[in-house]
Amino acid sequence: xxxxxxxxxxxxxxxxxxxxxxxxxxxxxxxxxxxxxxxxxxxxxxxxxxxxxxxxxxxxxxxxxxxxxxxxxxxxxxxxxxxxxxxxxxxxxxxxxxxxxxxxxxxxxxxxxxxxxxxxxxxxxx
Numbered sequence: 001x002x003x004x005x006x007x008x009x010x011x012x013x014x015x016x017x018x019x020x021x022x023x024x025x026x027x028x029x030x031x032x033x034x035x036x037x038x039x040x041x042x043x044x045x046x047x048x049x050x051x052x053x054x055x056x057x058x059x060x061x062x063x064x065x066x067x068x069x070x071x072x073x074x075x076x077x078x079x080x081x082x083x084x085x086x087x088x089x090x091x092x093x094x095x096x097x098x099x100x101x102x103x104x105x106x107x108x109x110x111x112x113x114x115x116x117x118x119x120x121x122x123x124x125x126x
Contacts, residue, residue, distance in 0.1 A: 002026045002115040004096045009120030012086055016124075020081040022096030022117060028053075031115075033099045034079045035107040036070060038092035038122075045095070049081060050107035053098075059108040064090075086124045093119040 008020040024031065035050035049070035051058045058070050069082040079096060097113035099106065107113070 002028060002031060002098050004098060004115055004117035006094065006096045006117045006120040009094060009122045011123045011125065014087055014124055014126050016086050017082070017084045018086065018122060020083065020094055020096075020120060020122075022079045022081075024077040024079070024098060028077050030100050031098045032101055033103050033107050033111075034070075034072065035097050035099070035104070035113065036079075036081045037095045037097060038090075039095070039119075040089075040092040043092075047108055047110075048094070050104040051079070052103040057104045059104045061108075083122070086122075088124045088126045091122060091124050093121050095119045 003025045005023050031053045033052050036048040037045050038048050039045040047061050049060045051070050055072045067085045072079045096117040098115040100114045102111050
């Protein structure tokens with residue numbers, strides 16, 4: 001099993017920045033790819049960004065390209081999501097997820113994720 005714990009959410013004004021962290025523990029050697037997803041009130045969960053656990057190859061949703069950056073620190077078993085120029089429509093619960101199969105592209109195109117964190121709330125005020 002792999003445990004994932006997100007942190008770094010909060011309230012920020014439009015145009016501001018936040019950095020989310022996802023700390024992985026347990027059988028992290030089985031992880032192949034990581035992703036960030038989000039779910040806004042009344043909407044379905046959607047893909048945000050992903051990468052291979054090695055950190056090679058990053059993928060983004062069109063809505064966040066150029067504003068968000070996903071990265072990893074394997075020594076710390078942590079994945080980050082740097083979010084800049086935040087907009088009210090970025091308001092959502094952000095979830096970290098891990099897959100035992102594939103790479104970042106696999107995550108982007110809808111590959112099954114094996115582990116999920118509990119989420120962290122990001123609220124962007126206008």
